[in-house]
Each structure stands twice: as structure tokens, then as C-alpha cells.
Amino acid sequence: MTTAKPDIYSPDLYIAGPPHELFTELRRIRPVFWQDMPGEPGYWAVLKHADVEYVSQHPELFSAESGGVVLEDMEESRLAALRGTLLAMDPPRHRAYRKPLVKSFTAKVVGGMEGRIREICREIFARLPEDGAVEFVHDVTSSLPTQVIGELMGLPPEDWNHLHRLAERTTSQQDPEVGGTEGDGYGPGAAAREMVGYAIGFAAKRRAEEPREDLTSLILESEFGGKMMTDADFGSFFMQLVTAGNDTTKTMLAAGLHALLTHPEQLAAVRADPSLVPGAVEEVLRWANPLHYFRRTATQDVELRGVRIKAGDKVAMYYTSANRDEEVFEDAQSFDIFRRPNPHLSFGFAEHFCLGVHIARLEGRVFFEELLATFPRIELTGEPRRVRSNLNNALASLPAYLGR
Numbered sequence: 001m002t003t004a005k006p007d008i009y010s011p012d013l014y015i016a017g018p019p020h021e022l023f024t025e026l027r028r029i030r031p032v033f034w035q036d037m038p039g040e041p042g043y044w045a046v047l048k049h050a051d052v053e054y055v056s057q058h059p060e061l062f063s064a065e066s067g068g069v070v071l072e073d074m075e076e077s078r079l080a081a082l083r084g085t086l087l088a089m090d091p092p093r094h095r096a097y098r099k100p101l102v103k104s105f106t107a108k109v110v111g112g113m114e115g116r117i118r119e120i121c122r123e124i125f126a127r128l129p130e131d132g133a134v135e136f137v138h139d140v141t142s143s144l145p146t147q148v149i150g151e152l153m154g155l156p157p158e159d160w161n162h163l164h165r166l167a168e169r170t171t172s173q174q175d176p177e178v179g180g181t182e183g184d185g186y187g188p189g190a191a192a193r194e195m196v197g198y199a200i201g202f203a204a205k206r207r208a209e210e211p212r213e214d215l216t217s218l219i220l221e222s223e224f225g226g227k228m229m230t231d232a233d234f235g236s237f238f239m240q241l242v243t244a245g246n247d248t249t250k251t252m253l254a255a256g257l258h259a260l261l262t263h264p265e266q267l268a269a270v271r272a273d274p275s276l277v278p279g280a281v282e283e284v285l286r287w288a289n290p291l292h293y294f295r296r297t298a299t300q301d302v303e304l305r306g307v308r309i310k311a312g313d314k315v316a317m318y319y320t321s322a323n324r325d326e327e328v329f330e331d332a333q334s335f336d337i338f339r340r341p342n343p344h345l346s347f348g349f350a351e352h353f354c355l356g357v358h359i360a361r362l363e364g365r366v367f368f369e370e371l372l373a374t375f376p377r378i379e380l381t382g383e384p385r386r387v388r389s390n391l392n393n394a395l396a397s398l399p400a401y402l403g404r
């Protein structure tokens, strides 16, 4: 082992970038790896591509509902709220809640949003300063997913920025600069509670109006497992849609530009032939996957690669490691927009496979098509700063020059 006692839980380990060398070594010698945690039981880190698929495919053995999807055990009240989201439901309830939504997220329905997404990208670029110096994460990438989810849900535009900020705080609790602190009123869970409160008020207002052609009306009008949603149910559901659709997509856009700028020959290839953009987006998703892991909890004793996992143990599916598994990807550590096939696991797999996958891919493709067409000159002007997190593989800032 290169490191005597590796600690893949520590958020500090990820500040300089994901520990790919360590993951490579662990995949070889301890692919199902026990990791301790401070102040609570540790977890099994599942590092091989095939094993992440196996865990995802067996919700009856590995539950999302019993302990939630992040490593830190939660107080019962927070866990109860989380269980109102698709992400933390097990079948059969999960299927009953997911089914009514699927028709709004198909490739065909989402494809109808392309024109609007292109317009939003152009509006964002038109608002940028003429001199071309930007902080790419906040000045450029964050508005797109916020507006797309805002329009999809029919949210009032004046609330979009605030909701975006709450989403960012909710998912970045390990980085006080991004997530907030008790001192500024954003201790653990505060942003999520505020968002749920907002959603409950929003649902009450919308119930008093005529239904519209948007996701909010669809959710409020549909039956989930034979029942309509209460405002509190809607609150949890809303929180997940707004956070899931926001930060991950923003991360993909910023990481994508960074990857292309640090591989100039591939950037030049995409510029010369925009039909390469979809392949580039997939490779960005594999190489710089926005989420490092999601957690499950074993429902019974089970053996994985010869390791005995006990009922109640935490199990983390490491997408960051699975996406570089040399048994699946040739030259796995290299960024290669020409990689085909590219069976990365960045959107998860099976039961909980990302519902917003077509939206995310469309946003990625249209954003890069428009960005490269609008700015013939794009350069890095400093070092990016990464979010301190063992969950979000995200850039907090990316200084760049965009020249028209």
C-alpha cells in the first residue's frame, strides 16, 4: 500500500482532486474495503464497476431507505424527510412513486426542451462582461440548471437564485465556505429545511390555482401508490428535484470546461467538429463524475468478493472508482472524448438510475455547442478551487477568460 492507513472518508483527501492512485491500488488488493468513520460505524467501500452494478441491482439486499444515501447516519426526523424522496425509497414504494414521473423525463419529452435550453445559454452568455474575465462556476454554469429546473417546475423566476443557493448549501455541508455555518444561519440541515418550507408554501399556492403544463401540476395531480401527495410529501420531493437537478449539472459543465482546457488537442477536435460534443460530455461524466458515491445499507448478511457484509452495515458505491476500473475501461485514467463504448456509472444504475439523465445530457450538449460557438478564445486564468467534500466531486471556482 502506498498509504499505511488510507482514509477515503476524509473530505480533506479530495481537496487536491480524487485519490485515483489510491483507488487503483485498493481495487487491486481490497476491492471491498472497510473504512472507519469518526464517531459512528464505518462502511464498506465498493470499488469495482461490476460490484457497484451488483449493489445497485439488488435493492432487496442493499436498501436506500433504511439508512439513507449518505455515509453519515442521520437523526430520525431528517431521515424521515429524506425517505420522502425517490432516492431514499425502496421498492415497491419506489416504483409506485417513480412511475407517474417517468413520462415527463423521457428522451422524447426532454428533447422538446432543446430550443429553450439553447435560448437560456445564449441569454447567459449575452449577460457576461465584455472584457471576458469570469469566474466560470458562478458567472456561467450555475444559471443554466437553475433556470431549466425553475421552468420545468413552474417556479417564479425571482426565486430561482435563492433556491439555487439553498441547493448548493444543502449539498455542500462539508465545505463551510459553500455550505454555510451556524453563524450565518445555515447550520446542518437548515438550507434543506428552508427549501422544504418554501415548497410547502408553493404547493399550497399552486393548489389554489388552475393546473398548468408543468411538473408541479403533474406531481400535485398524480396519485403515488394510490394516494395524492400531501404538501409535506411534496416538500421532500421538491427538495430532491431541485437539488438533484442543480449542483450535479453545474458540476458537469464546469468540470467539462476544465477537462477540455487541460486537453487542448481534444478541445480543438471538438471545436473543429461539434458532432463530437455528445461523446465529450459522456467522457466528462466518466472522468469527472459529479458524485463520488451513494450509500446503501445491507438488509441481511451477504458476501461480496469474498467479504462478509453483515445486516445493517453501510455500503458505499464508489462511482469515482468504478469509472476508472481497468477491467472495463482501456487506459482508464486518460481523458478521451473518443472512448466508445463508455459505460460509466455517473448516473447510477438500475433501480435508482438518474431520472434526469436526458435533461443533464441535453444541457451538457447544448451548453458546450453554444459556448464553443460563442467564444473562439477560452483560457484558464488561474487554478480552480475544489469543494471540500467526500461526496461532491465539484469545482468551487474556475477562473477563465472568454473571448468573443
Ligand code: HEM
Binding pocket: 056, 086, 087, 088, 098, 149, 240, 241, 244, 245, 246, 248, 249, 252, 289, 290, 291, 294, 345, 346, 347, 348, 349, 350, 351, 352, 353, 354, 355, 356, 357, 359, 360
Ligand atoms: C450531470 C448531472 C447529474 C448527475 C451526475 C446525476 C446523478 C445521479 C445519480 C448518481 C443518481 C442516483 C442513482 C442511484 O442511486 O443508483 C441520481 C438519481 C436521481 N436524479 Fe440525477 N443526476 C444528474 C442530473 C439530474 C437532473 C438534471 C435531474 C432532474 C431534473 C435529476 C434527478 C434525479 C432524480 C429524481 C433521481 C432519483 C431517481 C430515483 O431514485 O429513482 N438528476 N442522479
